Amino acid sequence: xxxxxxxxxxxxxxxxxxxxxxxxLAAPRNTRFIAxxxxxLGALIGLGVGVTALDFLGQSAETAILVIGLPTLPFHxxxxxxxxxxxxLLGFASVGxxxxxxxxxxxxxxxxPGLMCLQYHAFLTSMLMVLLADDxxxxxxxxxxxxxxxxxxxxxxxxxEAIRSAGYLYLLIAHVGxxxxxxxxxxxxxxxxxxxxxxxxxxxxxxxxxxxxxxxxLVGFGAKAGLVPVHVWLPEAHPAAPSPVSxxxxxxxxxxxxxxxxxxxxxxxxxxxxxxxxxAMAVGLVTALFGVLYATVQSDMKRLLAYSSxxxxxxxxxxxxxxxxxHSFGMETxxxxxxxxxxxHCLAHAGFKSLLFLCTGSVLHATxxxxxxxxxxxxxxxxxxxxxxxxxxxxxxxxxxxxxxVSEWLLLQAFLFSPGLPHSWxxxxxxxxxxxxxxxxxxxxxxxxxxYGIIFLGQMREPxxxxxxxxxxxxxxxxxxLTLLTLLLGVMxxxxxxxxxxxxxxxLGTGLAARVRESGWWMLAPISEDRASYQPLIFLVTIVAxxxxxxxLVRRLYHGRIRRSRAWDCGFFFEGPRAQDTAEGFSQPIRRxxxxxxxxxxxxxxxxxxxxxxxxxxxxxxxxxxxLPVARLAERISGLIVRVQGGRIAVxxxxxxxxxxxxxxxxxx
Amino acid sequence: MNxxxxxxxxxINLFAAVILLLAFAMLAQRRVMPLINLFGLQGLVLAGSTxxxxxxxxxxxxxxxxxxxxxxxAMLLPWILHRLVRKLYVKWDVESLVNVPATMLIGIxxxxxxxxxxxxISLLSHTISRGTLGIALATVxxxxxxxxxxxxxxxxxxxxxxxxNGLFLAATSATYGxxxxxxxxxxxxxxxxxxxxxxxxxxxxxxxxxxxISHMEHLKDG
Numbered sequence: 001x002x003x004x005x006x007x008x009x010x011x012x013x014x015x016x017x018x019x020x021x022x023x024x025l026a027a028p029r030n031t032r033f034i035a036x037x038x039x040x041l042g043a044l045i046g047l048g049v050g051v052t053a054l055d056f057l058g059q060s061a062e063t064a065i066l067v068i069g070l071p072t073l074p075f076h077x078x079x080x081x082x083x084x085x086x087x088x089l090l091g092f093a094s095v096g097x098x099x100x101x102x103x104x105x106x107x108x109x110x111x112x113p114g115l116m117c118l119q120y121h122a123f124l125t126s127m128l129m130v131l132l133a134d135d136x137x138x139x140x141x142x143x144x145x146x147x148x149x150x151x152x153x154x155x156x157x158x159x160x161e162a163i164r165s166a167g168y169l170y171l172l173i174a175h176v177g178x179x180x181x182x183x184x185x186x187x188x189x190x191x192x193x194x195x196x197x198x199x200x201x202x203x204x205x206x207x208x209x210x211x212x213x214x215x216x217x218l219v220g221f222g223a224k225a226g227l228v229p230v231h232v233w234l235p236e237a238h239p240a241a242p243s244p245v246s247x248x249x250x251x252x253x254x255x256x257x258x259x260x261x262x263x264x265x266x267x268x269x270x271x272x273x274x275x276x277x278x279x280a281m282a283v284g285l286v287t288a289l290f291g292v293l294y295a296t297v298q299s300d301m302k303r304l305l306a307y308s309s310x311x312x313x314x315x316x317x318x319x320x321x322x323x324x325x326x327h328s329f330g331m332e333t334x335x336x337x338x339x340x341x342x343x344x345h346c347l348a349h350a351g352f353k354s355l356l357f358l359c360t361g362s363v364l365h366a367t368x369x370x371x372x373x374x375x376x377x378x379x380x381x382x383x384x385x386x387x388x389x390x391x392x393x394x395x396x397x398x399x400x401x402x403x404x405x406v407s408e409w410l411l412l413q414a415f416l417f418s419p420g421l422p423h424s425w426x427x428x429x430x431x432x433x434x435x436x437x438x439x440x441x442x443x444x445x446x447x448x449x450x451x452y453g454i455i456f457l458g459q460m461r462e463p464x465x466x467x468x469x470x471x472x473x474x475x476x477x478x479x480x481x482l483t484l485l486t487l488l489l490g491v492m493x494x495x496x497x498x499x500x501x502x503x504x505x506x507x508l509g510t511g512l513a514a515r516v517r518e519s520g521w522w523m524l525a526p527i528s529e530d531r532a533s534y535q536p537l538i539f540l541v542t543i544v545a546x547x548x549x550x551x552x553l554v555r556r557l558y559h560g561r562i563r564r565s566r567a568w569d570c571g572f573f574f575e576g577p578r579a580q581d582t583a584e585g586f587s588q589p590i591r592r593x594x595x596x597x598x599x600x601x602x603x604x605x606x607x608x609x610x611x612x613x614x615x616x617x618x619x620x621x622x623x624x625x626x627x628l629p630v631a632r633l634a635e636r637i638s639g640l641i642v643r644v645q646g647g648r649i650a651v652x653x654x655x656x657x658x659x660x661x662x663x664x665x666x667x668x669x
Numbered sequence: 670m671n672x673x674x675x676x677x678x679x680x681i682n683l684f685a686a687v688i689l690l691l692a693f694a695m696l697a698q699r700r701v702m703p704l705i706n707l708f709g710l711q712g713l714v715l716a717g718s719t720x721x722x723x724x725x726x727x728x729x730x731x732x733x734x735x736x737x738x739x740x741x742x743a744m745l746l747p748w749i750l751h752r753l754v755r756k757l758y759v760k761w762d763v764e765s766l767v768n769v770p771a772t773m774l775i776g777i778x779x780x781x782x783x784x785x786x787x788x789x790i791s792l793l794s795h796t797i798s799r800g801t802l803g804i805a806l807a808t809v810x811x812x813x814x815x816x817x818x819x820x821x822x823x824x825x826x827x828x829x830x831x832x833x834n835g836l837f838l839a840a841t842s843a844t845y846g847x848x849x850x851x852x853x854x855x856x857x858x859x860x861x862x863x864x865x866x867x868x869x870x871x872x873x874x875x876x877x878x879x880x881x882i883s884h885m886e887h888l889k890d891g
Contacts, residue, residue, distance in 0.1 A: 649825075650766055653817045660813070661779075664786045664806075 006056040007064050007079040010087060010132060013049045014125045017042060021121030028114025035105045036474075038117050042124065043098035049128065050091025053084040058502040063134065070137060076196050078134035081502035082267070085343055086131050086259045088499075092485060093251050093350045094124055100358045100478025101244040103471070104365070111156045116242075123149040123248065130256050135196040136185035139260075143181065147174040147224075150253060153245040154237045166236035173233045177223025181260070184216035188268055200268045210269050214276050217264040218283070225257035225313045228287040229622045235294070238306035239370065243361025246302060250309045251354035255346050258316050262342070265324060266507040274328040274423065281321030285433055288314025288440045293597050295447040296590045297618050299372050299583045301360045304451055305353065308396065311444060312349045316342055318437065319411050322418070323508075325430075329422055332510045337526050338414040339504045340497055340512050345407035347496070348489050352395035352404060355482040356451075359389040362475055363455060366468040372451075372583035377460040381468040386456040388479045393452045395486045397445035401539035403489035406524070408441055413532055443590070450586050459577040491536050493524045584616055591616070599624065677725040678800075681842075684718035685801035688838060689780070692811040695831060696776055697769050701823055705750045708827050712742030715834055718801075719841055730849045731841070738837065741856050746830060746863055753867050754823060757874060766818045776811050783807035790843070801842040808835030820881055822873060826866050833859055 020042050024034050056062075061080035069075040079087075101120070105113050126149060129142035151174070155167035187209055188200040205213065223230040238246045265272060265280075291310030298304040319342035326335035360370075362385045369375055379386035395402035415434035419427055460466065471479065489496060494516045501513030512526050525533035591598060599619040605612030644655075691711040698704045716739035723731035767775070787803035809832050816828035833855070840847045847855075873879075 650817050650820070653813070657810075657813050657817060661782065661810075665782070668786055668789065 005062045005064075005079075006052050006059070006084075007062040007077060007132070009052045010049060010079060010128060011064065011077070013045050013052070014128045014132075016045045017121045017125045017128070020045070021118040021125075024114040024117025024121070026114070028112040031105065031113045034113045034117050035102050039098050039102040039105075039120075042121055043095045043102070046091045046094035046098055046124070048091070050088055050095065053087035053091055054499070056084045057081060057088070057499050066138075073135065073137050073195060075138040075141075076134035076198075077129075077132045077138065078197070079132060081506045082259070082262060083131045085500060085503045086255060086346070087128065089255055089347055089350045090124070090127055090131065090252050093354050093482070094248070096478045096481035096485070097244050097247050097251070097354055097358065098478070099481060100247075100361070100475050103474025103478070104242070104244055104361055106365075111158075116153070116156060119149050119152045120245070120248075123153060123253075127252060127256055131259060134198070136182075136189070136200075137195055140178070140182060140185070143178060146253065146256065147171070147178065150245070150249055154241040154249075156242055156245070157240070160240075163240040166233075166240040170233040170237040173223050173230055177220045177230065180216045180220030180223065182220075184213045184220060184264060187213040187216065188264075197263075197268055201270075203270070205270055207273060210271075211273060211276065213269050214265055214272070215279070217261060217269075218280060221257040221261040221264075222283065222317075225254050225261070225317075226287070226291075226310045227283050227313060227317055228290050228310070229626050231287065231291070231310050232620060232622060232627060234310055235298075235303050235306040235620075238309070238357075239300055239302035243302075243357055243364060246305075247354040247357035247361075250306070250357055251350040254309060254313055255350060258313070258320075258342070258346055261317075261320060262507065265320070266327070266339075272324045272328045274325055274426075277321040277324030277326075277328065278426070278429075279321070280324060281318050281430075281433055284314045284317025284319075284321055285436050286314070287311070287317060289436060290314070290597070292440050292443040292447060293590065293594050294618070294620070296443055296450065297587045297598065300370050301363070301372055301375075301451060301455060302357070302370060304372075304447060305356055305360065308444065308447055309349075309353055311440060312345065312353065315408070315411065315437070315440065316345055316349075318433065319345065319414070322411070322414050322430075325418075325421065325426065326414075327508060331420065332508050333512075333527070334414060334417050334420070335508050336504045336510050336512050337410060337417070339508060340500055340526070341407050341410035341414055343500045343503060344403075344410060344489075344493070344496065348395060348403035348407050348486070351482055351486040351489060352392040352402075355392035355479060355486060356389060356396060358475070358479055358482070359385050359392065362471040362479075363468075366470070367465055369462070369465075372454045374462045375455045375460075375465065376458045376462075376577060376580065377456070378465065378468060379456040381465065382456075382470045384470050384476050385479065388476075388483045389452065389456065391483045391486055393448045395490065397448040398441045399445065400534075401490050401536040401543065403486050406490060406493045406534070406536070408437075409534060410526060412437060413526055416532075417527070446587075446590070450583065454581075454583050454586065458580045461577045461580070491540060493534070493536060497524070497526075584614070591618070597621075677721055680721045681718055681725075682800060684714050684721065685804040685838065685842075687714045688718070688808055688834070689804045689811075692808045692831065692835075693773065693776060695827070696772055696811055696815050696818075699769070701754055701821075702751070704824060704827055705747050705754070708750075708831060709743050709747035711831060711834055712738060712744075712746070715838060716743055718838070722841055722845065726845060728845050730852075731845060733849065734837075734841070734852055737852065737856055741860065742830070742834065745860070749863055749867065750823065750827070753870060757823075757870055766820060772814065772818055776814060779810040779814060780807040783810055802839060805835050805839035805842055808832075808838060811835075822866075822870055822881075826863065830859065830863070 020038050024038050027033055056079065058081065061078055063079075064077045066075035066077065105116065123146060126142050126145035130139060130146055133139035133142055148171075151167055151171045154170055155163055157163050158167070185195065185200070188203060188205065189195055190203050190205055190209060192199060192203065194200075194202075218227075219230070226234040238250060241249065265276065288311050291307050291312075291314055295304050295307035295311060298307060319338050323335045323338035323342065326332070326338060362382065363375065363378060364370060366382060366385075367375060367378070391402065395404040398404040398408045412434060415430065415437065418430040418434075421427055421430070470476075497516050498513045501511035505511040516524065516526065523533055523535045525531075591600065599621050601617045601619070603613065603615045605614055646652075688711055691707055691714065695704055695707045695711070698707060716735050719731055719735035719738055722728070723735055783806040784803035787806045791800060791802040812828045812831035812835055815831065816825050819825050819828065837855075
């Protein structure tokens with residue numbers, strides 16, 4: 001044990017993942033071997049990564065230098081506590097997703113399974129390398145491998161035009177982001193030519209250039225994370241990808257972008273300025289509100305979850321912004337509170353969003369249907385998936401006693417302390433942001449209820465749903481693992497915060513662990529017990545007890561008879577699944593209240609229609625405000641440039657001739 | 670003529686002037702066969718000029734250069750081109766994009782530009798033939814102009830070769846010629862270039878039933 005450091009274990013894990021991927025190429029068409037042999041092996045390696053990172057937390061940083069790389073710039077790697085937190089996330093989330101994937105991939109679906117296996121494991125390796133990288137070159141290489149491997153995973157089913165264009169959009173925005181990140185690194189070296197992160201830490205940037213680096217990093221990592229307005233790839237790419245890939249991208253890959261943003265703004269760039277936090281918070285608020293509003297009006301279950309991911313990324317950005325503000329004013333305890341909320345939410349979101357995406361995968365396999373309007377009542381046919389999804393839903397809605405509540409509660413706690421800021425303007429604005437966060441949390445609950453209610457509850461909207469089957473053992477295993485993580489994160493917040501403490505301590509110099517430990521593991525009181533405390537176990541016990549008690553009371557003391565009747569037929573005598581609330585109908589109030597936010601194309605039935613129908617199509621304003629004008633401009637410019645290519649050789653010769661003459665005249669001594 | 674100028678220099682200047690004159694003649698020539706003959710003649714004069722420089726300065730490699738020029742540019746290339754024209758049966762008039770008088774006027778402007786540009790450079794040079802640098806540059810430009818204004822493929826190739834003549838003259842006049850290796854390389858390039866272009870001529874004719882390169886306008890994108 002002493003001879004091998006934790007970083008060595010992680011490196012070995014990265015190599016093993018790659019080896020498993022390459023092994024898949026040996027028998028690219030053998031679905032059984034790849035699904036039941038290699039993916040569980042990948043899950044085992046993931047478990048190793050998670051345990052290694054967990055074991056490492058709290059120790060001092062370890063470094064390594066690989067021989068590969070540029071001649072003068074070999075790959076520098078470093079494992080510190082921030083890396084460890086995200087490696088923990090990557091490892092444990094990948095366990096569930098890989099186990100699930102073992103049951104998910106079937107014969108004759110999409111690309112050859114061997115190829116998928118390679119891409120999937122290359123994706124995992126590259127994410128681990130992104131976390132470990134300690135110089136800009138290694139980081140960018142890993143970052144690009146991550147973008148490319150996930151691009152190929154998204155376009156697994158490349159025979160569909162829509163999937164190809166979704167993949168293209170993803171690749172385009174990923175590259176715009178990568179350029180911004182590269183520029184940010186370039187600014188941070190400030191001309192010293194030292195591309196290691198240690199060199200960047202040593203640089204003392206003037207405020208202007210430090211701000212430039214931060215804003216570039218915000219744009220670059222925001223493009224990967226899905227911050228507005230560079231979010232448009234997310235709702236396209238997530239539904240296009242196979243469900244385990246969506247789960248991996250949404251649960252883990254988006255977090256690597258958060259990792260990058262934390263690494264740059266708290267570690268590399270030096271002392272932050274307070275207005276950076278305001279920018280991050282403003283962008284985060286817009287993203288969160290935008291994401292959740294669009295999530296509520298979606299009719300495709302994976303798109304709904306994709307927009308919900310945008311919302312969660314927005315919350316994370318708000319938390320980072322708040323931490324930056326507190327940090328720049330030297331209020332390290334409160335900064336640590338906000339930072340803990342961010343890290344906690346990363347873990348929580350990785351758990352429940354992966355879980356929910358995997359559940360959509362099971363529903364998709366069972367019914368071949370993604371549109372909410374054609375689902376319903378699946379809890380009768382798919383009890384496993386439905387009950388496990390319920391846990392994810394409660395966490396995603398931010399309800400106690402699960403993980404989503406803890407992080408959102410911590411974030412709101414951090415907001416409640418903001419009146420202590422030594423800045424009058426911020427004092428007035430920040431509470432408004434807290435109100436927006438509360439609104440977002442409520443709307444997220446709405447979106448989650450819609451997701452769960454329309455898919456699993458009520459009556460089946462299509463007769464074909466009667467043939468739906470529950471998930472297989474592998475899928476159940478993967479889902480159960482993620483459910484377990486979500487439960488643990490919800491019930492044991494103090495223990496988890498004790499683990500995260502090492503990372504906040506590294507970034508901010510202080511943590512919450514000491515205070516949290518004082519009040520015992522069952523209670524969470526981040527600042528002081530008099531101000532606010534939260535006992536998840538009591539919530540859990542109360543909820544479970546009251547449910548059981550209610551059930552007992554109804555069964556024993558009331559009439560005791562159970563009458564099964566059709567759900568949600570609204571009391572009408574004409575029965576049928578069509579009388580239920582539809583996905584569109586459910587979110588109609590939101591569409592009405594927030595009408596200016598959406599770009600809607602609606603068709604209303606009139607009294608004279610022979611076949612009345614209602615349709616609504618909700619589009620993103622940003623397409624029409626930002627992306628289409630840019631695309632049109634690019635097209636116009638290329639239209640001008642193509643005129644140079646007239647096709648006449650005489651004209652081409654004239655170009656060189658005139659260039660020659662002009663050069664001769666200009667270069668005359 | 671100034672008595673102070675030695676005979677060799679006068680000869681060189683004369684040859685250079687003839688080369689420029691031939692360049693103008695090529696620009697004005699409407700027919701293909703005479704155009705090739707003019708090109709051959711230009712090569713011959715160029716060889717003569719190089720020989721004079723070689724005799725005057727006793728540069729051994731210039732003799733080789735002169736011989737090579739004589740063989741390649743005055744004999745081999747005109748012969749290849751003659752054969753090509755006979756085989757392709759394209760002896761008719763050369764069509765020009767700009768009419769000939771206008772081309773000549775543009776040519777005069779170019780010569781003025783070339784002399785103007787070359788003057789400061791020739792002051793830096795100490796060779797006996799430095800005065801001809803402007804003429805060399807003008808020859809290059811006139812050949813380039815011919816390439817631009819002609820629509821058929823063969824005159825364009827002749828223009829390309831004539832441009833090489835001008836470059837050779839510039840090299841001889843500014844620095845007594847390029848190193849032998851470079852010169853051999855260029856000679857080989859020109860030879861191979863003409864052979865490849867000959868193959869292309871057949872391809873172009875098969876494709877478009879004509880050697881008029883304006884047909885190739887359809888080849889562009891979009």
